[in-house]
Amino acid sequence: MNFFEGVSTLFSSEKYMDLLIEGFKNTFIISMAATVFGLILGTIVALINLAPNSPLMWVPKAISKVYITVIRGTPMALQLFIMIFVVFAIRGFPPVVTAIIAFGINSGAYVAENIRAGILSVDIGQTEAGRALGLSNGTTMMKIVIPQAIKNVIPAIGNEVIALIKETSIVGMISITDLTQSAKIIGAGNNMASYLIPMSVAALFYLAIVYALTLVIKVIERRLRASDKR
Amino acid sequence: MINVKNVTKNFQSVQVLKGVSCTIKKGERVVILGPSGSGKSTLLRCMNLLETPNSGEIWIGDDLITSMDPALHPDLIDKKAGKSAVRRVAKAYEAEHKTDINLARRQMGMVFQHFNLFNNLTVLQNMTLAPIQLKLKTKEEAEKTAMELLERIDLLDKINVYPSTLSGGQKQRVAIVRALAMNPKVMLFDEPTSALDPEMVGEVLDLIKQLADEGMTMVIVTHEMGFAREVASRVLFMDGGKIMEQGTPEEVFDHPQCPRLQEFLSKVI
Numbered sequence: 454m455n456f457f458e459g460v461s462t463l464f465s466s467e468k469y470m471d472l473l474i475e476g477f478k479n480t481f482i483i484s485m486a487a488t489v490f491g492l493i494l495g496t497i498v499a500l501i502n503l504a505p506n507s508p509l510m511w512v513p514k515a516i517s518k519v520y521i522t523v524i525r526g527t528p529m530a531l532q533l534f535i536m537i538f539v540v541f542a543i544r545g546f547p548p549v550v551t552a553i554i555a556f557g558i559n560s561g562a563y564v565a566e567n568i569r570a571g572i573l574s575v576d577i578g579q580t581e582a583g584r585a586l587g588l589s590n591g592t593t594m595m596k597i598v599i600p601q602a603i604k605n606v607i608p609a610i611g612n613e614v615i616a617l618i619k620e621t622s623i624v625g626m627i628s629i630t631d632l633t634q635s636a637k638i639i640g641a642g643n644n645m646a647s648y649l650i651p652m653s654v655a656a657l658f659y660l661a662i663v664y665a666l667t668l669v670i671k672v673i674e675r676r677l678r679a680s681d682k683r
Numbered sequence: 684m685i686n687v688k689n690v691t692k693n694f695q696s697v698q699v700l701k702g703v704s705c706t707i708k709k710g711e712r713v714v715i716l717g718p719s720g721s722g723k724s725t726l727l728r729c730m731n732l733l734e735t736p737n738s739g740e741i742w743i744g745d746d747l748i749t750s751m752d753p754a755l756h757p758d759l760i761d762k763k764a765g766k767s768a769v770r771r772v773a774k775a776y777e778a779e780h781k782t783d784i785n786l787a788r789r790q791m792g793m794v795f796q797h798f799n800l801f802n803n804l805t806v807l808q809n810m811t812l813a814p815i816q817l818k819l820k821t822k823e824e825a826e827k828t829a830m831e832l833l834e835r836i837d838l839l840d841k842i843n844v845y846p847s848t849l850s851g852g853q854k855q856r857v858a859i860v861r862a863l864a865m866n867p868k869v870m871l872f873d874e875p876t877s878a879l880d881p882e883m884v885g886e887v888l889d890l891i892k893q894l895a896d897e898g899m900t901m902v903i904v905t906h907e908m909g910f911a912r913e914v915a916s917r918v919l920f921m922d923g924g925k926i927m928e929q930g931t932p933e934e935v936f937d938h939p940q941c942p943r944l945q946e947f948l949s950k951v952i
């Protein structure tokens with residue numbers, strides 16, 4: 454059986470296709486939900502980090518520093534295991550939700566750093582001009598600084614989301630059938646005595662997701678740039 | 684109008700303002716001169732609290748904008764009183780006199796060396812953002828005011844462009860009328876022409892002179908000596924974080940007393 458026959462066998466087998474599609478669905482759901490979760494968490498953490506120092510902010514600032522340090526300093530697989538075997542070691546708790554939370558928390562740390570860098574890259578004069586007009590810190594942030602920071606942050610966030618999608622390929626380790634895991638199962642099956650074909654097909658799926666995402670990011674970047682047309 | 688009382692300011696371990704006191708009265712046009720690093724910008728930025736003084740007080744009219752400085756109120760504080768007693772007195776004093784800085788800033792227009800127009804907003808939006816956000820004007824009123832001001836500086840045709848398309852002189856003139864759109868009682872200028880190409884300096888200085896003629900109270904940090912002499916009603920000379928000399932332009936330029944000022948003038952003129 455040559456490669457192309459193999460591919461067509463795979464695509465015409467309902468059993469294999471169902472597996473692949475389930476895998477694709479899980480990869481997609483985990484990546485997208487974790488992305489949204491990570492963006493929200495990361496934004497909150499970045500704003501805490503950048504808030505003016507005050508006794509009230511001391512504890513949140515300390516927590517967010519520890520969070521970023523720990524998450525960025527430990528392997529994703531370990532974080533995933535801690536989530537499933539320690540934090541959510543509850544019978545019947547859906548592993549997909551655990552994975553979403555684990556990847557969201559992981560992604561949030563990177564997003565927070567990207568957003569912080571993006572906000573700091575906006576000239577301090579913009580903030581000073583806003584404050585000098587009598588605008589509050591919050592209004593100056595929302596109306597002036599953040600709109601300018603977004604432009605600087607989008608490319609980095611895009612990279613982070615792409616990295617996240619590919620990193621979800623380890624969820625097979627906690628028995629979730631994602632794209633990678635489904636390819637492995639098919640490869641181990643009787644009729645496909647080879648991993649090459651299912652793995653290649655899975656790779657194509659990943660490529661397709663990442664490529665589509667790249668296009669979306671490009672469009673967003675172009676839109677944002679149009680708003681400050683020179 | 685503005686009352687600066689014995690203000691000090693440190694950056695890390697360096698003392699940049701070493702006990703500065705000055706009063707800006709209504710209708711005055713005060714020009715601050717001095718060598719680079721003498722603390723001119725820092726003093727100006729303290730006046731609207733873009734920098735927070737380490738000690739001393741700043742008053743805008745009857746409103747205290749800094750913390751109370753116990754050293755300035757020996758009458759209120761018993762010499763032998765403990766720290767907590769002093770803090771209690773200060774708190775009560777601030778409760779009575781201190782104002783919200785955001786309210787005080789509305790009365791003070793600030794013009795920066797590097798314009799600092801909001802890059803993400805059009806010229807019109809730059810001018811209407813604060814009046815609308817602070818609910819001082821409706822959108823229609825704010826836009827009407829903005830259009831009148833732009834008409835005045837002959838930039839009405841630029842109303843919907845983004846700042847990046849303007850020349851330096853145009854940017855600074857828009858920055859000035861953006862501040863005017865708030866109807867400030869006083870304008871603070873920090874080297875408004877230092878970042879401009881020489882051929883654009885004139886248009887900005889002309890606009891500032893117009894405001895002076897209309898009676899606007901202003902404080903100007905500048906290195907333009909001719910302009911300073913022409914526009915100032917009083918000149919302050921700063922050096923090493925202190926006001927070394929002050930007087931009318933004639934006094935300061937024609938009969939400088941302190942040696943540092945004589946040296947400074949011999950270098951710049």
Ligand SMILES: Nc1ncnc2c1ncn2[C@@H]1O[C@H](COP(=O)(O)OP(=O)(O)OP(=O)(O)O)[C@@H](O)[C@H]1O
Nearest residue numbers: 694695699717718719720721722723724725726874
């Ligand atoms: N944010 C800051 N952090 C640390 N040092 C500062 C800061 N701002 C100013 N300084 C220092 O304080 C001193 C006085 O600065 P300032 O800007 O007030 O001087 P200036 O009189 O306005 O000078 P110039 O004519 O160059 O604008 C300088 O030595 C400067 O390096």
Ligand SMILES: [Mg+2]
Nearest residue numbers: 723724725874
């Ligand atoms: Mg300066």
